[in-house]
Amino acid sequence: MTSGRIQAISDVAAALLSAEVEIGSAFARQWWRDNQDTGELESETHSARDVVQRCAHSLMADVIADVDISDLSGPGQRFAEAGLSATTVLDWFRGLESTITDFVLGLDEIDLHIVRQTHSRVSAFFDASSSSELQNFENTFDELGTWYSAVANDMVAYLTxxxxxxxxxxxxxxxxxxxxxxxxxxxxxxxxxxxxxxxxxxxxxxxxxxxxxxxxxxxxxxxxxxxxxxxxxxxxxxxxxxxxxxxxxxxxxxxxxxxxxxxxxxxxxxxxxxxxxxxxxxxxxxxxxxxxxxxxxxxxxxxxxxxxxxHNHWVSHRLIDSRLGPLVGKPNIIETLRAYIDCNMSLQRTAEEIFVHPNTVAYRLRQITKLTGRDMRNVSDLADLSVALAALDVIKMYGNTGAESTNLHSAILAGADARID
Known part of the structure; x- marks a missing residue:
């Protein structure tokens, strides 16, 4: 590039720097009017002005890679924190790039070759800047996801x-x-x-x-x-x-x-x-x-x-002892009682359900009456026995199976911080 063209591009950069407040503020106002969910106007203005300044410096650098954009005050982190998409970051940068391009085209007495070279360098700067901010967006999004998951875990553990x-x-x-x-x-x-x-x-x-x-x-x-x-x-x-x-x-x-x-x-x-x-x-x-x-x-x-x-094992034990008593040690009798209740007191259906003869069902029902004093044709007595069977299920559920498969309350709290600040 000739010294004349270098000077011409430097003049464009100087003009851009002198107008950074106007360009950044105008872009921020327009963006904020159309996208108020992306943050405060002050934050938009600060980000836009910083990018305009860095863009101007990039025009004067030997190569775009020499421009430090590591601490660029772009919108990536803010947009991630606001729950917006990565596309919004790209839209923001492309919008500001278009605003700067319009500014350059509006400068007086600028050579067409200078416009092309300036546009090429502006595009290269915005490609690098938007890529950097997309990475900031992704990093912040990942951090927020980890934070949200941890806080949500603690909240559920605390409530549970x-x-x-x-x-x-x-x-x-x-x-x-x-x-x-x-x-x-x-x-x-x-x-x-x-x-x-x-x-x-x-x-x-x-x-x-x-x-x-x-x-x-x-x-x-x-x-x-x-x-x-x-x-x-x-x-x-x-x-x-x-x-x-x-x-x-x-x-x-x-x-x-x-x-x-x-x-x-x-x-x-x-x-x-x-x-x-x-x-x-x-x-x-x-x-x-x-x-x-x-x-x-x-x-x-x-x-x-x-x-x-x-949630009340003492009541469960009392129901079993007072209603079922000696039936607990007789699995065939318990099976018959369950089926009889489920089959609405039908001997035939009960027999089909547990694959025995109806006479066997009748015999077992007489045994239940003898051992418990309950009438197998009385709805109230059957309701009492049904409650006791439910209690028996609860006790068996915790007593006859491993804690890993049943004590889910403990499992969900294991390793969790059941407190919130």
């Missing part, structure tokens, strides 16, 4: 722990996460069969989070996760029937139907009360697992008695 909840702390923390704590919330607990590989769980988890996010009326659900176990808190965007239908549609997949158990809690009035729904969902999930109900949604309202008994 059963400790007294400070509503003020919940409200403050939820607003940091962009959540409205005054909305209704509901918990969904999902468990995969034991032995699932980490890779397979990662694939299933992605599908689960996608569905849970669709069910949520807010941008992100609160999720607490352990390998093979996921507990999500959502503010329902649909009715209960639609929510259950969407979960069941997910379970229509043959592989997921064989692999997943799902439990749901009741909808509560606000986030501070959501711990109750979390504990209900985990209890419903445990009951579904105990009953081997893969591929089904177990709602806590459908197993409300078992859920209540899950």
């Amino acid at each position: 722990s059963g400790a007294a909840v400070d509503e003020g702390s919940v409200n403050r923390q939820s607003r940091k996460l962009g959540l409205d704590p005054r909305l209704p919330y509901r918990a969904i607990a999902i468990r995969a069969d034991s032995g699932i590989s980490a890779h397979r769980w990662a694939l299933i988890r992605h599908r689960l989070v996608t569905v849970v996010t669709r069910l949520n009326s807010q941008p992100n659900p609160l999720v607490q996760e352990r390998k093979g176990l996921l507990l999500a808190l959502i503010s329902p965007a649909t009715s209960n029937a639609e929510l259950v239908q969407m979960l069941e549609s997910l379970l229509d997949d043959p592989e997921l139907k064989r692999t997943l158990y799902v439990g749901t809690g009741e909808t509560v009035d606000c986030l501070a009360d959501a711990g109750r729904s979390c504990r209900q969902a985990l209890s419903a999930l445990e009951i579904g697992m105990f009953r081997e109900q893969q591929g089904k949604v177990t709602q806590c309202t459908d197993v409300i008695l078992e859920v209540l008994l899950t």
Whole structure:
């Protein structure tokens, strides 16, 4: 490049520097009018002026790579923090590049060759700058994702722990996460069969989070996760029937139907009360697992008695002792009683259900009456025995299976900080 052209480009750079306040402020005002969700006008102006200055210096550098853009005050970090897309970063840079190009074209007595060379150097600068800011955007986005996940985990653990909840702390923390704590919330607990590989769980988890996010009326659900176990808190965007239908549609997949158990809690009035729904969902999930109900949604309202008994083992033991007594050690008798109740007191259907002769059913029912004093034709007596059977299930669920597969409340809290600041 001749000394004359170098001087001409330096003159363009000097003109750009002298007009950086005007150019940066005008661009920032226009951008802010059209994109007010990207931040404050002052921040936009500061970023735009800094980029204009760096662009002017790049015109005077021997090569664009000599221009330091490591501490550029671009919008990448701000846009990531505002939850905007990477495309917005590119739009911002291309918009400012166009503004600077228009300024150069408007200069008096500028040679066409100088315009071309200036435009080439401006384009090269903006290519490098936008790439750098996209990296800043990505780094900030990743950091925010890690932070959000950690804070969401602590929030769910805090609510689920059963400790007294400070509503003020919940409200403050939820607003940091962009959540409205005054909305209704509901918990969904999902468990995969034991032995699932980490890779397979990662694939299933992605599908689960996608569905849970669709069910949520807010941008992100609160999720607490352990390998093979996921507990999500959502503010329902649909009715209960639609929510259950969407979960069941997910379970229509043959592989997921064989692999997943799902439990749901009741909808509560606000986030501070959501711990109750979390504990209900985990209890419903445990009951579904105990009953081997893969591929089904177990709602806590459908197993409300078992859920209540899950949280009061003393009552469960008393019900078993006072209602079932000596039947507990007789598995065939217990099986017959369950089937008889499920089959609406029909001897024939009960016999078909457990593959025995109707006379065998009749004999066992007489044994039940003899041992418990309960009339097998009396609805009230059968209701009492049904409650006792539910209590027996709860005790067996915790006593006869490993903690890894049933004590989901402990599993979801393992390693979590059940406190929030």
